[in-house]
Amino acid sequence: MKTVIKKIKIYFLLSIMFLSNVFAQTSPKNTYNLDGKINFMKLTExxxxxxxxxxxxxxxxxxSNKLIFDFKDYGSVKEEELEFVPDSPYVVIAQGGFANMSSKKTVFDYVIGKQLFETKENGWKDAFSTQVFLPQNKLVVAGVRTSKEKFAPAVGIYDLVTGKEDKLIYLIEPGKVTMGTVTITGSVFMKDKKIYIPTSKELICYDTNTSNKIWSAKVDDLTWLTSDESGKEIYGFEGTNGGDTKIYKISSSGEVLWKEAQKVKGAVTRFEILPQGIAVVSDVADKGGSVFAAKAESKITMLSAKDGADLWDKAPKTKGYVQHFYIMEDGILFGIQSGGINKISFTGETLFKKPLKTGENIHTMALTPKGMIYITDSDADIINLKTGESIWNKSIKYKSKSAVTSTYDSKNKRYLISTGDEIVAIDENSGTISTLTAYKFEEKESPTSFSVRNGGLLLSSDQNIMMLNFDGSKKFHEYYKSPGRSTFGKIMGGVLAVASTAASVSMAARAGANRTGYGGVNDMSSYNDYGKEAKRASDMFASIGSASFDYMSKRFKASAATENSQFILTKLDDGVGLVKINKDSGTKEKEIVLKDKKPQYEVDEYAGVLYYQKDDKTIEAFDLN
Structure with a gap:
């Protein structure tokens, strides 16, 4: 009997030890000590x-178990002085000036811990702008040189692999006496082996190989430029004092092709060069006050590529800002953020029988075999793209919640909408609507994430995680009480502040994310596809060809270490901490005790590391794997 009791005791002790190892992690794998008081920390992409x-x-x-660099040349750096270049390992530090007109700028590669550019060291008195061009991996600096070069206005091109100067282009030769001054008025544009510099007097084109001036065009004060794919047609944009935009067209040889600039109301937000003309979306800001003030809304215009003339007798009414904008085979389809969808031909004729009324905030517009589905905060429908009419008698209405989320179940060919109270299923082929199930989250939360996994449908929020079987029956629902709302003061929204592939999508990429080929609306095959976006990022980084981009490519090529886990901040027995929950089973796999009522932390979901600011000078790293 004693032997049995002893065995039970040993088994019990071993079980306690096992559970302690699995759940309660109080010791970090690495500790990093800083010399100065920590101001902030940020996990980069x-x-x-x-x-x-x-x-x-x-x-x-x-x-690494130690700091890879500790850069102290410029002393304390404020968060507002850092500008992270998207899709790159670069950060620009701007100090000693106002806004972008900084007298001191540094470009730093934070992957290898190397300074690549600094204004004073490279002979610049002021750097008005610093632009990184990818995949060329070049830095273009616009500003004025130091007194040694008579404060000459110039543009410099630097190789971001070596940090060395490629070319230095003087807009005015140092010491040369001229009538008036020349200033750079906007963003520099690079295409092939040419660089286009907008100035207060003219637009100048230089050869990047020789630094020789190719031509200049009598177009001044441009703020930004773009071109067609061939680079033979250049378009320049000038903002006016009233908030409107003038558009110019210049040939690759410097000839101004439009006799007069075309003026559009507001700031240009979309610019599409099409065979039928140039589609322009411009946003008019709310000026308020006066009854004569322009309404806050988007304007859609179609310009002639030949002379810039407005091709439409009457522009379509938007009554809000354009949120979705798609080029179709027969015209332009657009959705308004405040509600509404319409379609117009390339000749300006309305193609829908009447503008479609929808709820606010259009999450999704996508093609299905039955028509186009849209999903908003309060309704959903499938419409005939020829007429704009519902394929049903009326749209699906649901009570608007703080967070409406949706996903696509490719296996069962259906669209799923989480409304905050229930899940609505829409069959892709038949268009049949059904309520899959009703649910309730604790603390009056609504799901902020909705995804399809091999084992079912996963819904999650800050404190809740729920898995449903594909028939809507509940597989599990786990809830962990919040440690108090004040704890979340420094935590970003959503389940957890993590570095994800979303950070690697530039605004330009997002603008075309729902297009295929010539510009048709996507189907939902890639909707909610985590892996495809990671592969896109990996391939893009690999193509640039430097040690830092190679490091980023390998990171995105690997599977996310925590893609099968969710972390929830909650009150544990020993204090506030994180619990690691398996997304497929709902089981608790690990606890990390932070013992801090207001923890400052970042989670790297790819490497599976939690970084926690223990005190003013210490960062601890916990293993999440």
Missing amino acids: AGVLLIAHKDGFAGIKPE
């Missing part, structure tokens, strides 16, 4: 944790 402290800024890689 490259997976490097950047920490700004009193004496400078430092970097941590998940695979």
Whole structure:
């Protein structure tokens, strides 16, 4: 009997030890000490944790047990002084000036911990702008040189692999006496082996190989430029004092092709060069006050590529800002953020029988075999794209919640909408609507994430995680009480603040994310596809060909270490901490005790690391795997 009791005791002790190892993690795998007081920390898309402290800024890689760099040349760095270049390992530090007119700028590669450019060291008095061009991997600096070069206005091109100067282009030769001054008025544009520089007097084109001036065009004060795919047609945009925009067209040889600039109301937000003309979307800001003030809405215009003339007798009414904009075979389809969908031909004729009324905030517009589905905060429908009419008698209405989410179940060919109370299913082929199930989250939360997994449908929020079987029956629902709303003051919204592939999508990429080929609306095959976006990022980084981009490529090529887990901040027995929940089973796999009522932390979901600011000078890293 004693032997049995002893065995039971040993088994019990071993079980306690096992559970302790699985759940309660109180010791970090690495500790990093900073010399100065920590101001803030940020997890970059490259997976490097950047920490700004009193004496400078430092970097941590998940695979390293020490700081990979601690840069102190410029002392304390404020968060507003950092500009992270999207889709790159670069950060621009702007100090000593107002807004972008900084007298001191530094470009830093935070993956390898190397300064690539600094204004004073490279002979610049002021750098008005610093632009990174990818995949060329070049830095273009516009500003004025130091007194040694008589404060000559210039543009410099730098190689971001070596940090060395490629070319220096003087707009006025140092010491040359001229009538008046020349200033750079907007963003520099690079295409093939040419660089286009907008100035207060003219637009100038230079050869990037020789630095020789190719031509100049009598177009001044442009703020930004673009071109067609061939680079033979250049378009320049000038903002006016009234908030409107003038558009110019210039040939690749410097000839101004339009006799007069075409003026559109508001700021241009979309510019599509089409065989039928040039489609322009411009947003008019709310000026308020006066009854004569322009309404806050988008304007859609079709210009002649030949002379810039407005091709439409009457522009379509929007009554709000354009949220979705798609080029179809027979015209332009657009959705308004405040509600409404319409379609117009390339000749300006309305194609729908009447503008379609919808709820606010259009989450999705996508093709189905039965027509186009749209999903908003309060309704959904499938419409005939020829007439704009519902294929049913009326749209699906649901009570608007704080967070409406949707996903696509490719296996069962259906669209699923989480309304905050229930899940609505729409059959892709038949268009049949049904309520899949009703649900309720604790603490009056609504799901902020909705995804399809191999084992079912996953709904999650800050404190709740629920898995449903494909028939709508509940597989599990786990809830962890919030440690108090004040705890969330420094935490970003959603389930957890993590570095994800969403950070790698530039605005330009997002603008075309729902288009295929010539511009048709996507089907939902890639909707909710985590892996495709990661592959896109990996391939893009790999194509640039530097050690830092290679590091980023490998990171995005690997599977996310925590893609099968969710982390929830909650009150544990020993204090506030994180619990790691398996997304497929709902089981608790690990606890990490932070013992802090207001924890400051970042989670790297690819490497599976939690970075926690223990005190003013210490960062701890916990293993989440």
